[in-house]
Amino acid sequence: MLKAIICLLDMLYKKFMLTWTLGHLASSDTLPPPLSKDEEEALMQRLILGDTSVRRTLIERNLRLVAYIARKFENTGVGMEDLVSIGAIGLIKGVNTFDATKRIKLATYASRCIENEILMHLRKTSKLRLEISIDEPLNIDWDGNELLLSDILGTDSDDISKRLEDEVDKQLLLKALMRLNDREKRIMELRFGLFGNEEYTQKQVADMLGISQSYISRLEKRIIRQLRHDITAMQ
Structure with missing residues (x-):
């Protein structure tokens, strides 16, 4: 029973974070600026010490990354709004699984997670439109x-x-x-x-x-x- 409750809470938290993230992307013309080097280092230290509350700030300040990466896939036949939504899921996953003790930048790790999330979606949907878009020039x-x-x-x-x-x-x-x-x-x-x-x-x-x-x-x-x-x- 305890395990089921924990899973439910985790699901609700992720749903809340996604709604909150998409709200930022949809309701504001000016997204929060990216973190400076000093700001990111300070948040990483807090994360290493167990302060998971900083993840919300890390997500918020990396929203530009979602919009930037989503634009790379705007000619794939998937709407930009959907791409941003899918990319936001990748960002949340990236921030939640990021190991601050590793020698890798959050932006680098999060970018991979965002791209992977979008690519997984495209792979799933590509079978439905293979004949239409598989040979479409992108770049x-x-x-x-x-x-x-x-x-x-x-x-x-x-x-x-x-x-x-x-x-x-x-x-x-x-x-x-x-x-x-x-x-x-x-x-x-x-x-x-x-x-x-x-x-x-x-x-x-x-x-x-x-x-x-x-x-x-x-x-x-x-x-x-x-x-x-x-x-x-x-x-």
Whole structure:
């Protein structure tokens, strides 16, 4: 019974903190300024000594981080209000799990938590809109190449291989693969573990072939579109 009560209180506290955080983001044009180095160090010392009440201040003074990171995902098809709400959950989790004794800045740790929370949401929803937005350009990388939603989400091999297996007969897939040139076949073999090969990440395949990860990503998307086209034509 005691454990159940503690869990309920924890849930209510998190719900309160989320409502309070979103209220700040929605009701004020000017968010609280970030902490200065001295202010953050003072709060960290209090946190180390067990004063958990400082977490509320840490959340409040890092709200700009949520808004900043959420804007990076504004072209993913998810509304900014939703992105901010999801990011706020990540911020709260980050502050609540932050270990002040570790040699890492809160902003660095919280940024990862915010991004991870948003990415988890995008991964969950991406299956519902894969055809619409998976190839949508989001930004330009250092090489001047377009970065796609699927690049931001990370490797999407599980999603793609599952979709292909669900949608087509394996014999049709094999015939379509045989139409690819040697490099295209090699990329598919390495990325999706075809023909008994080990499955590798985009970065690993890029390193093997001596090209950039973003280029591998673009090739992969083009190859898969070609496979779908060829398979449809054969049916």
